[in-house]
Amino acid sequence: MTERETEPRVRPGEMEKPPVPKESRFREMWRLLKRNRLAFCGLVIFVLFFVTAFAGRLLTYGTKPIFNPGQVRLQEKLRPPLSLPNLETLTPEQVPRLERYLFGTDNLGRDVFARMMQGAWVSLTVGFVAVGIAVLIGIALGGIAGYFGQTLVRVDQILTALFLLVGGGLTAVGARFWGGVLLLAGIASIMIALTWGRQWRRGAGATWKKVLFTGFLSIDTLIMRFVDIMLCFPSFFLILTVVALLPASIYNIMIVIGLTSWEGTARFVRAEFLSLREQDFVTAARALGVGNGRIIFRHMIPNAVAPVLVSATIGIATAILTEAGLSFLGLGVPPPDATWGNVLSDGKDYIFDAPWLTFIPGFAILLVVLSFNLFGEGLRDVLNPKLRKRS
Amino acid sequence: MLSFIGRSTIQKIVTLFFVSVVSFLVIYLAPGKPSQVDPLNPKFTPEMVERFRKQFHLDQPLYVQYALYYRDLFTGKTVSWKDNQPVLKKIWERFKNSLWLFIVGTVLTWTLSFPVGIRSAIFRGGWYDRSTTFLSYLLISIPGFFFAYILIIVVVNTFHVPVIGMETFGLGEPPWYRWLMDRTWHLLLPSVLGATGGIAILSRYVRSQMLEVEGQDYVRTARAKGVPEEQVHYKHALRNALLPFVTMFGLILPGLIGGSVIIESIFSWPGMGRMAYEAILARDYPVILTVNFISAVLVLAGTFISDVLYMVVDPRIRL
Numbered sequence: 001m002t003e004r005e006t007e008p009r010v011r012p013g014e015m016e017k018p019p020v021p022k023e024s025r026f027r028e029m030w031r032l033l034k035r036n037r038l039a040f041c042g043l044v045i046f047v048l049f050f051v052t053a054f055a056g057r058l059l060t061y062g063t064k065p066i067f068n069p070g071q072v073r074l075q076e077k078l079r080p081p082l083s084l085p086n087l088e089t090l091t092p093e094q095v096p097r098l099e100r101y102l103f104g105t106d107n108l109g110r111d112v113f114a115r116m117m118q119g120a121w122v123s124l125t126v127g128f129v130a131v132g133i134a135v136l137i138g139i140a141l142g143g144i145a146g147y148f149g150q151t152l153v154r155v156d157q158i159l160t161a162l163f164l165l166v167g168g169g170l171t172a173v174g175a176r177f178w179g180g181v182l183l184l185a186g187i188a189s190i191m192i193a194l195t196w197g198r199q200w201r202r203g204a205g206a207t208w209k210k211v212l213f214t215g216f217l218s219i220d221t222l223i224m225r226f227v228d229i230m231l232c233f234p235s236f237f238l239i240l241t242v243v244a245l246l247p248a249s250i251y252n253i254m255i256v257i258g259l260t261s262w263e264g265t266a267r268f269v270r271a272e273f274l275s276l277r278e279q280d281f282v283t284a285a286r287a288l289g290v291g292n293g294r295i296i297f298r299h300m301i302p303n304a305v306a307p308v309l310v311s312a313t314i315g316i317a318t319a320i321l322t323e324a325g326l327s328f329l330g331l332g333v334p335p336p337d338a339t340w341g342n343v344l345s346d347g348k349d350y351i352f353d354a355p356w357l358t359f360i361p362g363f364a365i366l367l368v369v370l371s372f373n374l375f376g377e378g379l380r381d382v383l384n385p386k387l388r389k390r391s
Numbered sequence: 392m393l394s395f396i397g398r399s400t401i402q403k404i405v406t407l408f409f410v411s412v413v414s415f416l417v418i419y420l421a422p423g424k425p426s427q428v429d430p431l432n433p434k435f436t437p438e439m440v441e442r443f444r445k446q447f448h449l450d451q452p453l454y455v456q457y458a459l460y461y462r463d464l465f466t467g468k469t470v471s472w473k474d475n476q477p478v479l480k481k482i483w484e485r486f487k488n489s490l491w492l493f494i495v496g497t498v499l500t501w502t503l504s505f506p507v508g509i510r511s512a513i514f515r516g517g518w519y520d521r522s523t524t525f526l527s528y529l530l531i532s533i534p535g536f537f538f539a540y541i542l543i544i545v546v547v548n549t550f551h552v553p554v555i556g557m558e559t560f561g562l563g564e565p566p567w568y569r570w571l572m573d574r575t576w577h578l579l580l581p582s583v584l585g586a587t588g589g590i591a592i593l594s595r596y597v598r599s600q601m602l603e604v605e606g607q608d609y610v611r612t613a614r615a616k617g618v619p620e621e622q623v624h625y626k627h628a629l630r631n632a633l634l635p636f637v638t639m640f641g642l643i644l645p646g647l648i649g650g651s652v653i654i655e656s657i658f659s660w661p662g663m664g665r666m667a668y669e670a671i672l673a674r675d676y677p678v679i680l681t682v683n684f685i686s687a688v689l690v691l692a693g694t695f696i697s698d699v700l701y702m703v704v705d706p707r708i709r710l
Contacts, residue, residue: 229413233414233687234648238417241417241683348536366533369533
């Protein structure tokens with residue numbers, strides 16, 4: 001208050017500018033983050049991991065990669081880290097790029113360093129894509145449940161959705177006739193709702209018509225019960241089932257991990273939306289005639305994003321661990337591509353003779369997951385407004 | 392209270408129905424057919440496949456299969472497709488093995504995480520707090536399989552004991568104390584591994600609960616009126632901090648059946664997780680579905696128990 005009074009008086013005719021905060025939001029966050037030493041270490045490792053992964057993408061893929069992760073050298077099996085290659089027995093393209101096996105070689109004489117570089121990219125994409133999918137689904141469903149939650153779903157809408165879903169499913173499976181009939185029924189019910197819906201809802205006509213158009217369940221109940229259903233599946237077991245039944249590919253793994261881990265985000269976002277919706281700035285925006293879409297995307301999501309960001313950061317760590325676990329079980333990314341999980345899994349048979357095959361990927365996963373966890377926790381503190389005021 | 396129990400039972404039954412439908416659809420609509428699991432096996436002639444399909448109703452439409460499967464499950468007649476053994480008996484046998492891991496793991500988790508969490512809350516910001524914080528992040532982040540191999544190397548190299556499997560193979564008929572020691576060594580590593588994540592998470596949770604309660608007014612009042620520090624911590628603060636943990640007794644129930652696939656595979660432990668994993672690889676649908684169904688029942692029962700317990704313990708809660 002005292003500061004404000006010492007400011008020069010605003011001359012008439014000049015608009016009063018809003019008071020500018022002493023430092024920008026981002027700078028304040030940066031300062032808070034630097035004070036939290038563990039989180040800062042996490043951030044540094046996080047950035048290093050990014051650089052490594054992008055370098056890995058550039059250097060190990062393509063027809064003539066600079067580091068070739070798939071180059072087999074059977075005469076150079078299980079060389080310890082930092083050992084020099086035996087140049088007399090190698091053909092020119094078999095010579096490792098750095099003239100040295102930085103991380104040793106595995107049981108087929110492949111350069112572990114190149115494989116680790118390639119695996120970094122796999123871990124990074126799996127983590128980010130899976131969490132991206134989970135966050136998108138979570139925000140969408142949680143947002144709908146929180147914002148439009150009180151709207152009732154009518155019986156006819158549920159019937160229509162059922163018709164279309166079952167019909168589509170049957171058509172996809174192969175029962176063309178029944179699928180087609182159900183799809184047609186679904187389309188017909190949309191038509192009916194469009195033409196006569198308004199009259200019937202008002203009460204014209206027989207009772208069954210009224211029943212058809214009464215509200216039955218709120219959207220919130222529908223979505224949250226769906227979340228409950230999803231939470232009933234043990235997640236790793238579900239992922240394992242789906243991955244084992246589907247053809248092995250890195251994209252399937254990303255999608256499956258994403259589709260099975262959005263429940264937490266949906267719950268967060270719903271809770272945030274429920275409380276934000278009642279706040280004054282939302283009421284003000286609505287009074288000004290701002291549309292629902294703009295309220296959601298401009299006013300509510302920016303305010304609800306902090307817990308989502310934190311859980312997403314920690315979710316990336318979990319996704320990387322899950323992928324490593326799947327690769328370890330042999331259900332992960334199929335063989336020509338290396339991942340940290342399958343480098344470790346290949347190396348486990350030589351654990352007493354070639355411990356580096358276990359320890360290098362193991363420590364890599366540990367470091368990266370740890371950095372994501374620490375950074376996520378640090379972010380939780382930094383984004384917490386209670387802590388910000390105290391500093 | 393009664394109305395809550397009634398409502399939530401109905402709700403849980405509806406949820407369970409949908410879970411059964413969804414898990415059935417996920418498994419049956421996935422590409423590939425169980426009758427074609429082994430196309431290279433010369434014994435699998437087209438007639439065999441046909442008989443196989445007929446025997447397990449695979450030639451019927453999907454909804455009939457669904458009804459038949461759940462009828463068999465509730466009458467206890469489901470059989471595994473691989474060896475024609477009743478599924479429930481198979482699960483029960485594996486369950487007895489997993490139960491040991493579960494019990495030792497749970498006891499370790501609950502006995503270790505409380506002292507650690509309470510101590511780090513009392514000495515907040517001290518070296519003990521900071522090192523346990525870091526340690527718990529480390530334990531959460533370490534991949535289970537990697538940690539397993541580290542422990543195997545350490546234990547095998549220092550104590551020279553066998554750790555893989557449930558007991559040493561070919562031990563014959565040892566005296567009871569040797570048998571007991573052998574069993575204990577085999578049990579120790581997998582259950583410690585199963586408990587690490589739990590210890591790390593639960594001790595953090597204990598710490599934050601303690602800190603929250605220590606900031607309450609009644610704790611300050613207790614201090615102000617000269618109650619000894621010990622009593623403030625253990626009588627005033629701890630008792631109130633314990634409230635939410637009562638509900639966790641319900642939430643550990645699903646752990647009964649979700650034996651860790653990875654740890655059981657590494658240690659060749661013939662438990663639930665490995666059975667489920669083998670069933671998945673062999674496309675033994677009845678086993679997969681039954682495990683899934685039981686675990687869903689346990690999850691729902693667990694949340695139900697924890698809700699009821701919470702209401703019993705904390706009179707402020709109205710559900």
